[in-house]
Amino acid sequence: MSSTYRAIDWNRQKRLYxxxxxxxxxxxxxxxxxVSLLHSPNATAETLIIRGCAATALMLLHVILCIGPLARLDTSFLPLLYNRRHLGVTMFLLALVHGVFSVAQFHALGDENPLVSVFTAYQRDYRLLDAGRINGAHFPFEPFGVAALGILFLMAATSHDFWLRTLGATFWKTMHLGVYAAYGLILVHVALGFLQSERxxxxxxxxxxGFxxxxxxxxxxxLQEARLDREQSRLNAEGFTGTCQVDEVVEGCGKVVIARGQRIAxxxxxxxxxxxxxxxxxxxGPIGEGRIAEGCITCPWHGWNYRPEDGRSPPPFQEVLATFTTRIVGDRVWVNPTANPPGTRCAGGAVTSS
Amino acid sequence: MSDEFYIGYHNKCPPTLAQRTRRRVTQLAVLVVGLMSLFAALQTPAEPGVFEYGVGRSFEGVLYERPLPLLRSVSKDGSMTHFLLVGAGKHGLPAFARGHDGQYVRFRGSLIQKDANVMIELNDPNSFTALGPGTIPEESPAQAVIQDITLTGELVDTKCYFGVMRPATGKGHRACAVRCLSGGVPPGLLVRNPEGNPVVLLLTGPRGQSLQVDPEWGARRIRASGRLVWNEDTPRLEIVSLSLADGGGE
Structure with a gap:
């Protein structure tokens, strides 16, 4: 999306990314x-592919999971967040190669359908306790990897903005939080599998x-957000809520404030x-951490634009934000925390030089 | 707070932010190289082995089906070699080669070798020809009984361990070991000799009968009691009793 209404192609930054x-x-x-060929020259190519893809995918998953909080703690990480979806799809492809090679290597060409064998090869060990102890050593690890791969597939397949529009932002975002479930499943998969073989x-x-x-x-x-939330809540009053000092909001910049428990930009x-x-x-994305660019509020995550006076994206885009009425009393910014219907034009509190 | 603000669809990143991003990417690259090197170097080195996948050789000799399928072959210089026989994939002696116990046969297959252990994958049914009764002087491989013994080790499928997969042990390989044992690949007991080197004992039933081993015990530690037999150049354990030895139940 761009306020100049040009389709966003593979621009220089995207290509660099x-x-x-x-x-x-x-x-x-x-x-x-x-290093594997030097250290273990007898290992087969299939083994190297299976392990190499797994290690690279796991490392990439850690990067993906760290980018979000890093960008909240330090905005200089935002360039890594912009195309995070590309990391996700790449990670899925690596995991897929790992999975396909593993099934072909360990389960195919036998006396059982390989996709069935993945779940049943040593099915008597599906038990939490074995001889009175936790059955970590023998519990099948393969199904956890399959489940994680399924979640990653779902996320990779719906990563395009088409699905974001079709499914709606809330559902889409909730679904994509499944990455944490996939991470948990992968940790179990590795702990019950690879860590039982390699000592x-x-x-x-x-x-x-990594965890x-x-x-x-x-x-x-x-914790940082909770601290900010607490500071803002302290300033709440009846009706209009005092939020911050006028000079805390820099021309062309945003600031997140709390009014009656909700975050307002x-x-x-x-x-x-x-x-x-x-x-x-x-x-x-956190709109209030963005800036004004080319006359529009610009989201820090993917540059979505909204006009500050009515919360509407510039035509032909359709996205609309709720607006809030503001007043400036003295050097303090007051906000009515009851949201106006999305797209309602507001005059905005005039900043007068003291 | 820097005045620079990142917008991904602009062609250029603000200069200070770009510089900082380059620095972070460089740091990440060093971390990736370090971690991947560490990860690779910590692996248990795979043992040597050969599987001539896709390479067909011609073999001939006397085929024995019991106690384990093998081909007894005499080379031009008169030396005798015993090749264990398995089928393609995760299967034991294929159907086309069965029913020829004691016959002189000729076929093409792929060689699998680990040290002195040799095995042939019979993967070309059309090349298999039975040429009549065996003509090699001894009717069957000579045997020497060493002692009754109890050993503990990992139950392996010999096809993978002799060279098809490297590594071919541990839980990561367990499903494959289960499939191979279930498919009829001869079982082996991986133990350490007094020098600490790995040795695989072929497992059979008593008095040269075939052994029915539970495939789900594949890649687990088992305790095997029986009679150690030296089958010419191959150690074999005629099993009297088997049990799990890794603290788990069945």
């Missing part, structure tokens, strides 16, 4: 293959560090203060 991603794929897989203690340490990084960054981002544009919903209609 994907070329960099491709470079990382070659680097990751190439490093794995080269180097550093493998579980690396996996644990700690993902969980820690999410926790940090949540404030923007200062051409001497007036406007307020809209903080949730982008595209993918639910």
């Amino acid at each position: 994907d070329l960099t991603l491709l470079g990382f794929l070659f680097l990751g897989l190439g490093t794995f293959f080269a 180097a203690y550093l493998y579980p340490v690396l996996l644990g560090l 700690a990084l993902v969980a820690g960054l999410h926790l940090l981002a949540a 404030l923007f200062r544009h051409q001497g007036r203060l406007y307020a809209t919903s903080n949730v982008c209609r595209h993918q639910g």
